[in-house]
Amino acid sequence: MRWLRQRLSSRWQRWIDARIPAARQHSLNLKSIFIFPSIFGWGYLVMCVCLFLLGTNYQNNLMLFLCYFLAALMLVNLFTSYQNMAALKITSDPIKPVFAGQPATLVLEVASQNTKHPDINGLLNAHWLAESGVVHTDLDDGQWQLRLPYFTEQRGIVSLPRVTVFSNYPLGLFKCWSHLDFDQTLVIYPKLIPAPVRLESVSGEGDAQTEQTGYDDFYSLRKYELGEPLQRVAWKHVAKGGDWVSKAFSQQQSESGYLCLADGKNIETALSQLAYQIDNLTDKAVQFGLRLPDKVVPPASGAEHRHVCLSLLAVYPDEDRMPR
Structure with missing residues (x-):
């Protein structure tokens, strides 16, 4: 039985991939839309059949007229439901990387394929394929955006599953x-675990840290120089009759140092602590490099450098899976 389920799942996956290929933008049409009566619709249909049988058996024209009217209404609902769905164009925004344990968000922008007459209505719902958590947006209120959360547990790079979008407009029959594949890949960084920042010098000997003028921690008092900002003046010292002095602050600044993977620790803990150090140094605009057993990233700073370093940690030790 398990083999049969896997075989059927594999065949269905190949069929849906061929019918609705992966793309960042989907314009819904006859090929990509499926439609079927809802539970309420099946009950409605059974009622129409019962009315027909009763009307025929008792030769009641009024009952037959009601049956035909309700059946016609169901057919009109069928075409209206399809046309409303076929007017949609759904585009996905690039999904942002997150740390393990944090939810990522896939943002779907909904628009009308007919820009001159953007007539789309009803409640549009979405959920990940094979999952039950549903988000929705009311197209009648002009809220043409869906924000679908994706919960992460462990680091790595995952291809997001298909998204099921559906609507019961207009009468729920x-x-x-x-089932749309938006061709999105999510980078999940290691979970953050606080750890002291340890930078190795370029030569690999000792720590590469110096004290330079900054704005982080109080360092010392020095003689006030004309033109300095008044907020740096040590007013308490001046009020006691002392000379004018300025507060000097310090921040740790790396000299082309490298972060390295700690030895003798659980690999996941070491990667998480390294991720924390990368995030911390980036926030302080400190230049740093990353040295792994099979990969070296030269010192730099900024958001792009942070992403490169954290992505390496996400796929470690398989650096070949790095996102392009």
Whole structure:
């Protein structure tokens, strides 16, 4: 039975990949839309059949007229439901990397394919394929955006599953849906674990840290120089009759130092502590490099450098899986 389920799942996956290929933007059409009566719709259909049987058996024209009217209304609902769904164009924004344990958010922008007459209505719902958590947006209120959370547990790079979007507009008799693959890859950084920052010098000997003028921690008092900002003046010292002096602050500044993977620790703990150090140094605009057993990133700073370093930690030790 397990083998049969896997075989059917594999065949369905190949069929859906061929029918609705992966893309960052999907314009829904006859090929990508599925429609079927809802539970309420099946009950409605059974009622129409019962009315027909009763009307025929008792030769009651009024009952037959009601049956035909309700059946026609169901057919109109069928075409209206499809046309409303086929007017949608759904685009995904690039998903941002997150740390393990934090939820990522896939943002879907909904628009009308007909820009001159953007007539789309109803409640549009979405959830990850094979999951039950549903988010929705009311197209009648002009809220044409879906924010779908994706919960992460461990570091790595994952291809996001398909997203099921569906609507029961207008009367709930039919469920109109599609399974869309937005070709999105999520980078999950290691979980952050606080640790002291340890930088090795370029030569690999000792720590590469110096004290330079900054704004982080109080360092010492020095003679006030004309033109310095008044907020740096040590007013308490001046009030006691002392000379004018300025507060000097310090911050640790690396001299082309490298962060290295700690030995003798659990690999996941070591990667998480290294991720914390990378995040901490980036916030302080400190230049640093990253040295792993099979990879060296030269010293730099900024958001792009942070992403490169954290992505290496996300896929370690398989650096070949680095996102392009």
